[in-house]
Amino acid sequence: MNANASTSTAGYLKAQGVGKRFLRNGQAVTALEDFDLSIAEGEFVSIVGPSGCGKSTFLHMVGGFEPRTSGTISLAGRPVSAPGPDRGMLFQDYALFPWRTVLGNVAWSLEVQGLPKARRLEIARKYIAMVGLARFENAYPGELSGGMRQRVALARTLAYEPKMLLMDEPFGALDAQTRELMQEELTDIWQQDRRTVLFVTHDIEEAIYLSDRIIVFTARPGRIKADLRVELPRPRGAAIRKSPEFMDYHARIWDMLRDEVLRAREGS
Numbered sequence: 001m002n003a004n005a006s007t008s009t010a011g012y013l014k015a016q017g018v019g020k021r022f023l024r025n026g027q028a029v030t031a032l033e034d035f036d037l038s039i040a041e042g043e044f045v046s047i048v049g050p051s052g053c054g055k056s057t058f059l060h061m062v063g064g065f066e067p068r069t070s071g072t073i074s075l076a077g078r079p080v081s082a083p084g085p086d087r088g089m090l091f092q093d094y095a096l097f098p099w100r101t102v103l104g105n106v107a108w109s110l111e112v113q114g115l116p117k118a119r120r121l122e123i124a125r126k127y128i129a130m131v132g133l134a135r136f137e138n139a140y141p142g143e144l145s146g147g148m149r150q151r152v153a154l155a156r157t158l159a160y161e162p163k164m165l166l167m168d169e170p171f172g173a174l175d176a177q178t179r180e181l182m183q184e185e186l187t188d189i190w191q192q193d194r195r196t197v198l199f200v201t202h203d204i205e206e207a208i209y210l211s212d213r214i215i216v217f218t219a220r221p222g223r224i225k226a227d228l229r230v231e232l233p234r235p236r237g238a239a240i241r242k243s244p245e246f247m248d249y250h251a252r253i254w255d256m257l258r259d260e261v262l263r264a265r266e267g268s
């Protein structure tokens with residue numbers, strides 16, 4: 001993917017002065033305040049932070065699902081004001097249609113775009129194969145494990161080829177072993193076309209394993225406490241998790257996060 005001529009690669013996704021206030025029981029809750037973030041095209045960026053610091057709120061604003069109270073967000077030079085096919089969202093709950101097969105679920109987003117049937121099936125099959133489910137294209141979600149369902153959801157999001165993937169704790173509901181395997185599959189898939197990704201997680205290890213950059217949020221209102229580049233080589237095999245460099249990143253990030261988690265607890 002090439003950078004749009006009118007956009008510097010560093011500012012592919014650009015958030016400036018973003019703020020969000022909610023009203024809860026008549027009281028204003030400031031989730032984010034004067035928040036700036038710039039992401040380059042093709043970067044895999046994770047956000048970690050204490051519970052309630054505004055991570056999901058930010059992701060939903062980038063997705064165009066949540067209106068901002070202040071500030072601007074643009075993607076590839078275009079202002080973000082509503083959801084669009086240039087951004088693909090993936091959540092913890094797969095939100096698959098139980099009455100559709102794997103193929104039917106993945107082809108659905110292409111149906112919405114009005115693609116002819118033969119083309120829809122061709123693209124859907126390509127992404128189903130990419131997530132390793134070619135043998136299951138006629139299975140229904142109820143016949144699949146949680147990890148397989150999340151792979152279907154990933155294939156469905158990839159199938160409409162968004163410029164940017166927005167992932168909110170996508171592996172949060174999976175058991176530890178499946179989660180680790182899904183992380184490995186996601187990096188393999190990501191390496192094929194290096195789409196821009198913004199990934200929210202509570203799991204420091206997951207963030208280090210997947211990311212080029214990790215943004216550590218403060219307790220609410222969320223601000224950037226640290227912006228760390230992960231200088232681990234790619235491709236990253238499972239063994240990298242045991243390397244001293246990996247453990248050093250883990251210790252540094254947990255040190256920064258611990259204070260914020262404590263602050264968030266005191267404030268809640």
Ligand SMILES: Nc1ncnc2c1ncn2[C@@H]1O[C@H](COP(=O)(O)OP(=O)(O)OP(=O)(O)O)[C@@H](O)[C@H]1O
Nearest residue numbers: 022023024029031050051052053054055056057058
């Ligand atoms: N629709 C809403 N109405 C009122 N308050 C909200 C709403 N959505 C989020 N909030 C509040 O905004 C703050 C940030 O929420 P958000 O879900 O973005 O946090 P988070 O960092 O993603 O948390 P977690 O890690 O627990 O998912 C929280 O205090 C939350 O209660």
